[in-house]
Amino acid sequence: MFYLSKIEHTLRLPPHLLRLPLNEAIKLELENVFLDKVIANLGLCISIYDIKEIEGGFVYPGEGASTHTVKFRLVVFRPFVGEIIAAKLKESDANGLRLSLGFFEDIYVPSHLLPSPSRSEPDPYGRYEVKWIWEFGDTKYVIDGLDEIKFRVLSVNYPSIPIEQAEGSKPFAPMVINGSIDYDGLGPVSWW
């Protein structure tokens, strides 16, 4: 789920951070730049793990700040294909489920990857658009969002930034995980 990644980055250290020791100032600036952002094909940056090397510190002509080249390690969130993760239900509509980890919310389980035969019906409480029900023999198992849902990661995609976005469409997500719960042991934890 989490990995360390080694990154080299050249950054401009804003003068308001000069009151701090260089290490801390650079760490703060790196946090500003990277944290809670997705780097394509690398994952979601969670935290600056450590700083390995700081080089440079030149003030270029016409600049009011010094420029450093830093080598550091990042904690990134990047699930591997086949991984089992526990998440919470965020949305449930005719297309399937949308799950959330709290810090990452673009996990989709399309309707054909729900355990079959599944059907949907309107949610009487109106918390979600529809409720998905798995009919196993005579027993009905409802995905009601009360407990955690385990899913298997099928793919992790990094869509490119759209040039134009249609009005009313979903906000752009830089990293999308597709999951499946169509397997023994997956789905809401209370099922098993």
Place this chain on the structure above:
Amino acid sequence: MKILEANAGPLTNFEVFDFLRCKGASKDPTRVLVPVTPSEFKVYDYLVESAACNQTRNIINEFLEKSKKFKLAKAEILNIINIRPSSLVEVDSIIEQCDTRFQEEELQELVDLVIEVLPPLPNQPNAAEEVNEDVQGATERMDGEGIKGVNDEKADDEPMTELMG
């Protein structure tokens, strides 16, 4: 920005949890005082409710040592530590081609090992009750959670002092 090494080593949920905790993240409501960003707190909030919340380095090392005989892939061991499967059906989904690689007795042995070595979630027995109670016991539960929170914090503090010492 240049990516020098995309994969400089996988981390278990516990390691990330421990890292954030050492940075000062806790369940304490005074969150603005510690140098932990809101996004890091979201990760912490997820991990504090996962199986990672009461693991320790010793427990993980012990599990790694004892699970060697099953010849599992690294990713599978990582996943088992993160999820802590406590029944056969849960293990089945984590291990690839489970039925051809393992006999049922071996799997049961693995499940027993998980239950023995990795600590259970502190609120696992309550989870089922909470679902049943739903709205009715909302006020009760709030009180209960308050007490639980205090206890958790104490538990959190202990390994931290250990690490610092």
